Amino acid sequence: MxxxxxxxxxxxLIGQIVDTNSAWMAKELNKIGLAVKQITSVSDDAAHIxxxxxxxxxxxxxxxxxxxxxxxxxxxxxxxxxxxxxMPLIQDKATLDHINSIFVRLNRPMIEAxxxxxxxxxxxxxxxxxxxxxxxxxxxxxxKIIVSMPGVPFExxxxxxxxxxxxxxxxxxxPFIVHQTILTAGLxxxxxxxxxxxxxxxxxxxxxxxxxxxxxQVRLRxxxxxxxxxxxxxxxxxxxxxxxxxxxxxxxxxDDIALEKAILDKMKVRNLTLSTAESCTGGYISHxxxxxxxxxxxxxxxxxxxxxxxxxxxxxxxxxxxxxFGAVSEQTVxxxxxxxxxxxxxxxxxAVSGIAGPDGGMPDKPVGTVWIAIASKQRIVxxxxxxxxxxxxxxxxxxxxxxxxxxxxxxxxVD
Amino acid sequence: MxxxxxxxxxxxLIGQIVDTNSAWMAKELNKIGLAVKQITSVSDDAAHIxxxxxxxxxxxxxxxxxxxxxxxxxxxxxxxxxxxxxMPLIQDKATLDHINSIFVRLNRPMIEAxxxxxxxxxxxxxxxxxxxxxxxxxxxxxxKIIVSMPGVPFExxxxxxxxxxxxxxxxxxxPFIVHQTILTAGLxxxxxxxxxxxxxxxxxxxxxxxxxxxxxQVRLRxxxxxxxxxxxxxxxxxxxxxxxxxxxxxxxxxDDIALEKAILDKMKVRNLTLSTAESCTGGYISHxxxxxxxxxxxxxxxxxxxxxxxxxxxxxxxxxxxxxFGAVSEQTVxxxxxxxxxxxxxxxxxAVSGIAGPDGGMPDKPVGTVWIAIASKQRIVxxxxxxxxxxxxxxxxxxxxxxxxxxxxxxxxVD
Numbered sequence: 001m002x003x004x005x006x007x008x009x010x011x012x013l014i015g016q017i018v019d020t021n022s023a024w025m026a027k028e029l030n031k032i033g034l035a036v037k038q039i040t041s042v043s044d045d046a047a048h049i050x051x052x053x054x055x056x057x058x059x060x061x062x063x064x065x066x067x068x069x070x071x072x073x074x075x076x077x078x079x080x081x082x083x084x085x086x087m088p089l090i091q092d093k094a095t096l097d098h099i100n101s102i103f104v105r106l107n108r109p110m111i112e113a114x115x116x117x118x119x120x121x122x123x124x125x126x127x128x129x130x131x132x133x134x135x136x137x138x139x140x141x142x143x144k145i146i147v148s149m150p151g152v153p154f155e156x157x158x159x160x161x162x163x164x165x166x167x168x169x170x171x172x173x174x175p176f177i178v179h180q181t182i183l184t185a186g187l188x189x190x191x192x193x194x195x196x197x198x199x200x201x202x203x204x205x206x207x208x209x210x211x212x213x214x215x216x217q218v219r220l221r222x223x224x225x226x227x228x229x230x231x232x233x234x235x236x237x238x239x240x241x242x243x244x245x246x247x248x249x250x251x252x253x254x255d256d257i258a259l260e261k262a263i264l265d266k267m268k269v270r271n272l273t274l275s276t277a278e279s280c281t282g283g284y285i286s287h288x289x290x291x292x293x294x295x296x297x298x299x300x301x302x303x304x305x306x307x308x309x310x311x312x313x314x315x316x317x318x319x320x321x322x323x324x325f326g327a328v329s330e331q332t333v334x335x336x337x338x339x340x341x342x343x344x345x346x347x348x349x350x351a352v353s354g355i356a357g358p359d360g361g362m363p364d365k366p367v368g369t370v371w372i373a374i375a376s377k378q379r380i381v382x383x384x385x386x387x388x389x390x391x392x393x394x395x396x397x398x399x400x401x402x403x404x405x406x407x408x409x410x411x412x413x414v415d
Numbered sequence: 416m417x418x419x420x421x422x423x424x425x426x427x428l429i430g431q432i433v434d435t436n437s438a439w440m441a442k443e444l445n446k447i448g449l450a451v452k453q454i455t456s457v458s459d460d461a462a463h464i465x466x467x468x469x470x471x472x473x474x475x476x477x478x479x480x481x482x483x484x485x486x487x488x489x490x491x492x493x494x495x496x497x498x499x500x501x502m503p504l505i506q507d508k509a510t511l512d513h514i515n516s517i518f519v520r521l522n523r524p525m526i527e528a529x530x531x532x533x534x535x536x537x538x539x540x541x542x543x544x545x546x547x548x549x550x551x552x553x554x555x556x557x558x559k560i561i562v563s564m565p566g567v568p569f570e571x572x573x574x575x576x577x578x579x580x581x582x583x584x585x586x587x588x589x590p591f592i593v594h595q596t597i598l599t600a601g602l603x604x605x606x607x608x609x610x611x612x613x614x615x616x617x618x619x620x621x622x623x624x625x626x627x628x629x630x631x632q633v634r635l636r637x638x639x640x641x642x643x644x645x646x647x648x649x650x651x652x653x654x655x656x657x658x659x660x661x662x663x664x665x666x667x668x669x670d671d672i673a674l675e676k677a678i679l680d681k682m683k684v685r686n687l688t689l690s691t692a693e694s695c696t697g698g699y700i701s702h703x704x705x706x707x708x709x710x711x712x713x714x715x716x717x718x719x720x721x722x723x724x725x726x727x728x729x730x731x732x733x734x735x736x737x738x739x740f741g742a743v744s745e746q747t748v749x750x751x752x753x754x755x756x757x758x759x760x761x762x763x764x765x766a767v768s769g770i771a772g773p774d775g776g777m778p779d780k781p782v783g784t785v786w787i788a789i790a791s792k793q794r795i796v797x798x799x800x801x802x803x804x805x806x807x808x809x810x811x812x813x814x815x816x817x818x819x820x821x822x823x824x825x826x827x828x829v830d
Binding site: 010011012013014015016017018019020022023024025026027028029030035036037038039040041042043044048052055070071072073074105108111113114131152154210212276278281282283284285286287289290291293294295296299300301302303304305306307309310313314343344345356357358359391392395 | 427428429430431432433434435437438439440441442443444445450451452453454455456457458463467470594603604605606608609615623624625626627628629636638671691693696697698699700701702704705706708709710711714715716717718719720721722724725728729758759760771772773774801803805806807808810
């Protein structure tokens with residue numbers, strides 16, 4: 001049983017956008033035991049779409065198509081599918097009502113192009129796109145399933161999770177695939193591999209181990225295939241337990257969640273609160289925290305302080321500390337962390353001050369120099385990092401390093 | 416004249432990595448007037464690679480392949496190309512010397528697998544991969560060019576820029592491709608299309624218009640093909656001018672940059688400063704701003720204030736305003752904006768307070784209710800939004816709405 005993904009849109013082929021949909025969809029399909037044979041990106045051109053669809057059907061049983069469903073003239077996926085399946089377009093009442101309700105909510109008039117979005121090939125199964133106006137369309141032909149979804153990532157993701165994946169699971173008898181992820185921080189993948197080499201060398205053939213490194217974190221993913229779900233889960237859990245025992249100091253959580261979410265969970269259980277004082281990370285740490293539902297139980301708030309002035313007025317950093325040691329220094333970052341604890345009345349605080357670049361580097365403090373401090377009411381630690389020359393990476397690596405330091409301090413405070 | 420891209424690797428098809436190479440390569444090819452017809456991602460499987468290559472040669476004149484050139488057993492691209500072109504593998508002396516020099520530099524012994532990397536199909540043109548051990552291979556057959564490059568992004572990028580692009584330009588007489596993007600905000604794509612329907616209907620056949628919507632922003636992209644670059648640029652510019660004249664109120668900038676970057680540029684020219692006071696967006700707005708190099712010239716800093724306490728102590732929101740009207744109210748968000756102007760000493764401030772969800776909704780203020788205020792020293796505007804039930808989307812939409820409101824106020828302040 002195989003799947004294929006076809007992404008439609010000139011914007012992909014001229015390199016204006018990176019096709020992130022395919023990787024996300026491939027991951028979701030793999031989770032349910034459906035391997036992806038090929039990913040094909042084609043232009044908004046009827047003949048090209050049809051030839052890609054024909055070719056995909058020769059290789060795969062499920063074909064997921066994204067893109068080309070907008071209300072404008074360049075989008076021709078629906079019209080092409082209508083011709084391909086020989087199903088003339090007809091208006092779908094439920095879709096029209098849904099589109100209408102969106103326009104009513106936005107208090108905007110519907111125009112011809114919006115009404116036309118309710119037209120669907122007569123004979124396809126129409127699936128409501130809760131997050132947008134373009135309907136999702138499900139076709140079946142000669143035992144094959146072809147689904148057309150909008151290319152807007154959050155519309156596609158919601159449809160996949162809520163509608164398409166459950167329907168595919170219902171349509172085919174797929175083997176069980178069980179994944180178990182162990183999130184680690186603080187040790188590189190080759191060193192982790194060395195620690196668990198004995199376990200890895202003796203894995204049964206139906207269980208695989210993958211290392212997924214990302215900026216100072218490594219996820220170890222165990223994946224097993226089998227027909228007995230319960231047995232498979234027990235086998236995977238036993239291997240995970242062995243691995244965790246070997247690398248316990250680097251394990252954040254035995255779950256596939258974000259590092260900061262694991263921290264929020266740990267702090268919530270212990271009724272601890274957190275604040276942030278960010279300079280070079282510019283709100284990114286605070287954003288990572290607050291993207292998680294329920295973060296307000298732990299996170300009180302934070303400050304983004306670029307200027308000397310704000311470091312003094314908002315966080316109470318001493319003027320002479322800034323002028324003597326500079327904004328990017330152990331002294332300043334520690335005062336920022338202490339200031340956050342004091343002014344934001346929290347149990348813990350993260351403070352970051354560095355030179356994200358590309359400008360602002362100095363001979364003794366080149367771009368990528370970052371000081372991070374973590375304070376609790378009792379103690380404070382600070383560490384110097386040198387990340388490199390890329391701004392976005394410096395911001396992301398600073399955030400991971402800050403969370404890893406916070407995690408360590410939290411662990412020590414429990415012991 | 417068309418090109419195709421084939422990316423090889425199981426890691427793409429299981430969704431472990433996002434294929435960012437293709438978009439980058441497509442952009443580079445478009446710059447030299449070579450349109451990409453299709454992008455195909457296939458597994459590390461000889462039959463699959465060959466069928467993709469056969470299909471690509473029926474559509475395109477230049478085929479660029481990345482991936483599958485590593486020293487490990489799963490990488491079979493080179494062996495497959497050797498069979499495909501009927502060119503047995505022979506050792507390439509220059510490549511072996513290059514690989515050897517890398518191992519000498521790293522002070523590591525070469526093993527059999529490393530030496531084998533110097534084997535190449537007898538008859539291809541070998542191009543030195545300065546940044547890695549896998550050689551780049553250039554094949555010509557029936558007037559078509561097929562190039563195999565490593566999948567490691569920086570190795571591929573260097574090879575493309577220094578070797579492949581110059582050689583392709585020398586091999587073909589290519590037309591010019593000119594793109595011009597107009598970034599708009601505040602009007603949906605179907606309404607924009609209606610405004611410019613006359614222009615779109617009368618576009619010359621060599622110029623195309625595409626609508627690229629994303630959360631309250633729409634990019635209009637004009638793309639033209641021709642042999643006279645100057646003439647083409649003038650034609651595209653003339654069409655862009657007509658379009659802009661029709662939708663001038665919604666045009667942010669006639670460039671393919673981020674909304675907040677366009678705002679930063681406009682504010683920098685006018686020596687204006689900005690601060691933020693964020694509740695439900697949790698630092699996301701501040702992060703979007705500070706990800707851009709040079710943002711510190713405009714952005715002084717901001718506060719993320721989740722609790723009543725911090726709204727009062729950091730921003731000076733009155734206690735009675737919070738208790739009378741609540742945190743998510745016009746009164747509170749206006750005081751937050753004024754507080755940011757005052758405390759962070761900036762010319763403009765963005766303030767956002769809302770219920771991102773999934774919890775915290777109330778009958779009169781459901782999840783998705785967001786108040787946004789923009790203040791300058793002279794005036795203040797506030798607007799109520801109802802975005803919906805999804806946390807991440809509420810955060811992203813709030814940010815776009817805030818930037819759009821700020822842009823409008825900046826425009827009014829100029830007039």
